[in-house]
Amino acid sequence: MEQHEGNASRPADDGWWSGRLHELWSVADRTQDVTGLADLLYDMLLHMPGVLAVVGTRWSGGLLHYLRGVTRSEPTPSYVELEREYGESTAPGARHGAHDSGPDGGPDGGPAVTVHEMAELDGDLPHVRFLAAAGVRGVAECTVPLGQGGRVSFMVGTADVSAIDGTLRTRLRQVAEVTVVSDRRIMVRRQNELRQVSDAFLAEASLQMDSSLDVEKTVRRVARTAVPAVAEGCVLHLRLPDGLTPVAFAHMDAGEQQWLGEVADGDPWLTRVLERVVDGGQGVVLKGEELVGGPFGPASSGAGRAVRALSVNPLMARGRTLGTLTFLYHRVDMAEDASRFLADLAARAALAVDTSTLYEQRRRHVVSLQRHLLPRELPRIPGLTLSSAYEVGDVSLDVGGDFYDAVPTARGGVTLLIGDVCGRGAEAAALTGLARHTLRTLIEDGSTPEHALGRLNEALVREGTSRFVTALLAVLVPGGAGFHLRYWSAGHPAPLLRRADGTVEELTAHGDLLGVLDTVEYGSDTARVEPGDALVLFTDGVTEARAADGTFYESGLRTAVARQGAGGGDGFAERLARAVVEFRAAGADDIAVLVAQAGVAA
Incomplete structure (x- = not known):
């Protein structure tokens, strides 16, 4: 290799070029993008005899993305991002100079090299201005296609068109061929990687979204x-x-x-x-x-x-x-x-x-339908504060069978009723409406709780349904400073009585399920509700709610009632229902809570 000072060094023979070309192939095999070839490729072309400047441009149609160039006086590549539209007719490959190297660029049909006089080129284009500033008068241009319809153009500038000989054109075609092969290899590798990444991403995205x-x-x-x-x-x-x-x-x-x-x-x-x-x-x-x-x-x-x-x-x-x-x-x-x-x-x-x-x-x-199966509002009863809550728990979004109501009675009292129809869905919703409205209508007409429960049982048996119903009726009658309580249970969870001092008692309740036998017996008992005491009725969605460790809420229900009741009668039921929802990790039953607290003005 013949040595010259600085950027003026020149290859003495083809041995220099062969070694650099081999080096370019090695880099092309490793690079992740064709821009990784830039420094070596530009340096090789700049060291060709008579070359004053080399500039490369990247295009998509008529859109010029960037230019990269080196000159004899400044061999370090400069990079200018443009992203400017110049039109298809201006882009490389759309024009041909008077000195064309041939229709296909060579015997093997590789990239074509076109030779131009600088005067033939559009002086408003940034890469043309770059060459002109380096004193270029002759240009050898080679444009090669890249993936996704893009292309890159290499332009080698000399002091005169006559300096562009067969050797320069051949070598320009050779580096262009390396670029083409490298881009194809990169495209295949990228497509494989993208497919793997895409499959993994889509799987993860689907899990996240679902x-x-x-x-x-x-x-x-x-x-x-x-x-x-x-x-x-x-x-x-x-x-x-x-x-x-x-x-x-x-x-x-x-x-x-x-x-x-x-x-x-x-x-x-x-x-x-x-x-x-x-x-x-x-x-x-x-x-x-x-x-x-x-x-x-x-x-x-x-x-x-x-x-x-x-x-x-x-x-x-x-x-x-x-x-x-x-x-x-x-x-x-x-x-x-x-x-x-x-x-x-x-x-x-x-x-x-x-x-x-x-x-x-x-x-x-479902929530709207469920609300229509429940009372729009609770009545105002002197000496009592009533509160209720309902939480839909089934992820399948079928209407549940929980219900409750409160019916004012003579002498300033009230009959509270709460129940649960087995199962979910349309049939359960129909039976829920039947149960609640039957009990309410009969109580409003003056029937005793025993008679109302008996009539409901008859109606359910007559329907021939395979579902059973639990129910509990509690009658509160004013007496003294508080209320007399009597209640009847048909297989429903026992109510709790929270005393004013925070202690909690379970009221004994037994009885047969409704809708199973022609004749049923009801559990019944009495209690005294003093000022500050609260009667708490609920469905089994409360007791059967489970935490992640398998613990049932029933085990801590008394403690929860004591704690949530400390906030007073207003919102007592809502607080208790919310505590159950926060506790449960399993258990898809609905939650109904009805609370009556004595001694607080309505």
Whole structure:
């Protein structure tokens, strides 16, 4: 190798070039991106005889992403990011100079080299200006295709077109061929890696999205899971009565969260894009000139300048378009690589959102129906404070069979009733309505509790149902400073009496289930309810609630009643029901609680 000073060193023979080319192949085999070849490739071309400058550009259609260049006076590569649209007719490969090396560039059909006079080139293009500043008069250009429809162009500048001989053209073609082969190898490797990562990500995303039937939690998990694993930003819009509405968004930079939320909520350009996707039912990837006019891309301001591509996929499930899933990218190739994967992710997200939405709708319907099976409000009874609570517990969202009511009686008293129909669903709901309204109507008409329970049993037996019913009626009659209590039980859990001093007693209650035998016997007893005392009635959803360690709530029920009753009669039932819900990790039965506390004005 002939030695020269600094950047003027020149190869003496082909041995120098062969060694460098072998080195380039070795680097190409290891690199993760074709830009990893840049330093060595540019150095090789710059050391060719007569070469003044080398510049490379990366294109997608007419969009110029960046240029990288070296000159004799400045051999360290300079890099300029542009992301500017110049049009297809201006892009490399669309023009040919007077000195073409041939239609296919060589006998093996490799990359073609085109030779230009500088005067033939558009002086407004940044890479042409770069060459002109280095004193270039002749240019050898070789353009090679890359994955996802992109291409890279290498331009070697000399002091005169005559300096571009066969050797230079051949060597330019050789480095271009290395780039092509390296890019293909990288594409195959990247596709394999992307497929593995995508499969793993989709599996994890599905688990995350399916782990909740709450709509709000589901959509937040979609956004949170995707950033930054998939893209730099994510926005999920749903079609609500007021139109497309952002319901979740995430950005890898916490400082840009507010910006992304504002853009998602009201940017007209983005709204038009989303509506186009919803109307067409097809996902889109926007980049380059397609981002002009919006809040993204180099032409925008603020955080949006870093965005190089935008993908929008419709959320479609069960034949309906629910909304859109939008991702922001800082690299165009990431958006293009992930297009099929994103469609799959959007489909899974749509199904999860739709399932959560349907679940929420059904939950509201069940709760509404359940409320219609319960009294709208409790009566005001002098000397008593009544409170009630109901918690739906079944994850399958079938209507439960718990019920309660309070019926004012003569002499300022009240009859409390509570019960539970075995099972869930439509039949249980029908029997719940039958049980509650039968007992209430009979009590209002003056029937005794024994007679009311007997009539209900007859009605249930006549229905021929396979379900049984438990019930408990408690009559409170004013007497002295407090109330006289008498109660009747038909297989229902025994009530508790919390005394004013905080002690808790269980009132004995036995009796046969309703709806099983033609003739039943009821357990009955009496007690005294003094001022400050509270009578607590509940269904077995309270006693059978279980903690994660298998402990039943029944074991700590007396303690809970003592503690929750310390807050007074107002809200006593709600506090107790909430404590049960917080305790249970298992047990899907509904919870009904009815409390009457004496000595507190209604």
